[in-house]
Amino acid sequence: MPRADGTTRDHLIESTRELLWERGYTATSPRAILDRAGAGQGSMYHHFTGKEDLAAAAMRDTAQQLLARTETDLAGDGSALERLKAYLLRQREVLRGCPVGRMTGDAEVLGSAVLQHVVAATFDELRGRIVAVICDGMDNDEFDGSVQPAELADTVLAVVQGGYVLARAAGDPAPFDRAVRGAVAMLEHTRKKDVR
Amino acid sequence: MPRADGTTRDHLIESTRELLWERGYTATSPRAILDRAGAGQGSMYHHFTGKEDLAAAAMRDTAQQLLARTETDLAGDGSALERLKAYLLRQREVLRGCPVGRMTGDAEVLGSAVLQHVVAATFDELRGRIVAVICDGMDNDEFDGSVQPAELADTVLAVVQGGYVLARAAGDPAPFDRAVRGAVAMLEHTRKKDVR
């Protein structure tokens, strides 16, 4: 009876995670995954139904880690503005792009019900967390009353995702850094004016 | 002697433009291009050196059209803020994504010197135009003196590019619309305060 350690399975997932990030889904072949994991074809088709199934498992793992890291930025006990700044200004491997966001450039991913769902669900989670932080700030009168949490949350998410796009287009992290700093500056302007 | 009408060549470029937008570079095969253009293999290899060369021509065309449309939004005679709003709020085929920005998701594009250059150059042009508009606004005291044009320009670009990512991830244009509206709201907050 097999021990449920799943080492080979884990290696497959790990290799897939790396390759998906580096090359995307369509451009990642089972062959490449197997080579990197040091496994044969049989292992893959034993543990998973095929490429799509393996990719889904890998993406769920990646999403989990990404959400955990975001949670760290957003869960501090500072003001809402400080927590949003922490999220925006966090160190990132800019030129590699967002391991989840980049999947949206791959038509095959969006055409796969499972894969598309993982991507959509990840951003839904992210959005929910950011909305919550902004609402916190509203409750504490940190922001101007005109601020719409749902809109601002997507703006924040978009600046990060778009920053990756600009940086990769330029082959230089600078556009990302400018974009998030510009966003932080605008956020400061949405603070509640002192009424005295 | 051949007339320089280039009809077949143009059909090839047009088909490539469509397919690059729909599927990206890697996932677009010469075969698919030929089928759509109603041409044979020979035509393609007569007019272009190969897939990369044809894609470069197609991307240059696409970039040109995109820059022209942006110019329309940004060149109005309204205030800088109004022109930025026009750019941000312009009607877009959100779920198709940005025909240029989406290329950054394709590792093969970024790995090709020619292709990567077209993408980089397009965003450089775009950025330059937006910076100019913001500087206009600064000259007219529209914005708070703390505004950094280079940062704000990339923030604006990033919101649009990131909006596409979020919308495609969700399979719904709503996140894009929220992101740009949130950005517009923040832009309003950066206006120069009346000193009276």
Next chain:
DNA sequence: GTCTATACACGGATAGAC
């Protein structure tokens, strides 16, 4: 200029031995 035929490697999946 454009076509068809051909070449060769790689993609993804299956079969069956161990």
Next chain:
DNA sequence: GTCTATCCGTGTATAGAC
């Protein structure tokens, strides 16, 4: 469970006829 052998389709490019 994992391996290798095999299959068939497709991707990209070349050859050579018309």
